[in-house]
Amino acid sequence: MPRGSVPSIRMVAARAGVSIATVSNVVNGKASVAVDVAERVRAAIRELGYVRDVNAARLRAKKATLAAVVVPDLANPMFAAFVSVLEHEARGDGFDLAVLSSRNDPAEEAHRLASLRAWRPAGLIVIPCDGALVGRLPADHALPTVVADRLPDEGRFDLVAVDNGPVCAAMAGHLREAGARSCLVIGSSLRIANIAERWDGFQGAAGPLAAEMLEVGFDADSVTRRLRPRLSERRPDALFALDHPSSLASFQLIGAMGLAIPRDIAFASFDEMDWMRLVTPPLTAVLQPVEAMAKAAWARLRARLDGDESPTGAIRLPCTLTPRASTRIPSGAIPR
Amino acid sequence: MPRGSVPSIRMVAARAGVSIATVSNVVNGKASVAVDVAERVRAAIRELGYVRDVNAARLRAKKATLAAVVVPDLANPMFAAFVSVLEHEARGDGFDLAVLSSRNDPAEEAHRLASLRAWRPAGLIVIPCDGALVGRLPADHALPTVVADRLPDEGRFDLVAVDNGPVCAAMAGHLREAGARSCLVIGSSLRIANIAERWDGFQGAAGPLAAEMLEVGFDADSVTRRLRPRLSERRPDALFALDHPSSLASFQLIGAMGLAIPRDIAFASFDEMDWMRLVTPPLTAVLQPVEAMAKAAWARLRARLDGDESPTGAIRLPCTLTPRASTRIPSGAIPR
DNA sequence: TTGTACGCGTTATCAC
């Protein structure tokens, strides 16, 4: 279609009959420009459809307006929501946001982190695939970096994550009050720091509730394989799933085994998702403050970009427990 | 921390004792370089952790390796999946992908499309907020562009979308065979081209099935407000929701009204989502080929970037109907 | 207000 090339600052200058320096001044509002000249320049900009090349600008000004976020999986609603909020926050501060997905693959994460450097972002927010993030960073990684959601092995970076302990303690209390006397807690693996924190919080507040932990692995198959025999053998009063995949797989398994919730077994989940309100009965769940987490992560990065040199620290955000019908154990369901 | 500035091609050249042109040649493999010199350069690159600035390169070479995608809502699982696949495809072809969300706001979409130009992407894939995309593009929009998923008012761009008609016709057949004699079809608005196509396809194949369309608007409240009286008044044998919000809201309403699926009313949905397999009973739904759509969109854009000048056209992809228990109407449920 | 050197990487041209 139209003219071959994108209009440059020189074309605008020529059309307005001024120098490129003046155009730059008008665009950036730096130096004072006579009103009539400024108007001529603006007219030329409009007519040509000129848009400043942010990267040419960065090249010279050495000030990047790009931030980046790396998440394990864009198709995961929680991470998608995180990114969505983050983009909005960044944009509000005049930053563009590059969105990268590691597809839950540490190797791909390393790749993304490396190729990201080619874009010279000002800062980085990352939800790591696992705790070993530091090993996958380029040795000389010198980008302001905030780690979110997942707890890394090292405290080298700022961290924003949820506070797992208290809400899991609250869940233990809730299940006790609902009448449960035993609870099986499941989660992918205790080597995941978040899962370990959740189990610790629960166990520490279990009191008379007989709590037991079962590691069920990372995919639906292994959840079924390890959980089914345990449930057939001796069924606990309640099941508490500590992560979303475990939740989903165990909920399906319970249905497949013909057990009724909450009559045969009460059910609760960490990591609330839409479907948990739609199923019958609706599920008691722990809501993670995704939006607050994204905002806090951005605020932290923003402070670093503004020159904050204080030692790195961790921000932990509270979660919310929402009791629903899945833990309303009918009286009489549990024989004494 | 480390040295203040990111290593440049000049630092590499200095360290390897060669000119910057030679470094460039080694990096890009363009001209022939003696093996020992090349090795020296590569060593310097490793030691300094040099990564080429893609934008400085683009500036000179005038070849962008950035593509962009604009979606209405990143938090929508379907769009998230679309983006996820697209990123993978693009990366495989050596392109980075910029991900932008319009948050379902036409004004914000216009904004994103404008600010995108500052990044000088090679091409654009967009899922528009609504049919009036063209009006929100800069007047001189000259970027290779592929529209996906939603049907725009104009045929100015390449289009990749699902083929709504046949699968909706199949749904009509399925419901008839299941024993339904009347079906209420709901959807946000017939002014949305996709919804209109779905209704047309259904109606055209309804035959003896008494089909009626009800427009229920765009938010959960209005769905409830308009659907509830209709269901109380005279209940159809089946309900077919043509989009995800309508599906979700009507499914909840049916539960709230105390109606049993499929005994009291059969239920089917366009736009299959995870939760539809988890609820009781699992829902009959139409699966959109999101992955195929993303791949086709990328292939189309890729062809344009490679110089394909053929007239713009539309690619329509088939959907899949998966019958589940929600339309298994028990014999005897419908009195003759 | 303007001229112009500069940031980075590419590429044509030239010297060995």
Next chain:
DNA sequence: GTGATAACGCGTACAA
């Protein structure tokens, strides 16, 4: 065949 020199793309910033 190998490698260096220098002009160039764009926008910024400072001296004039």
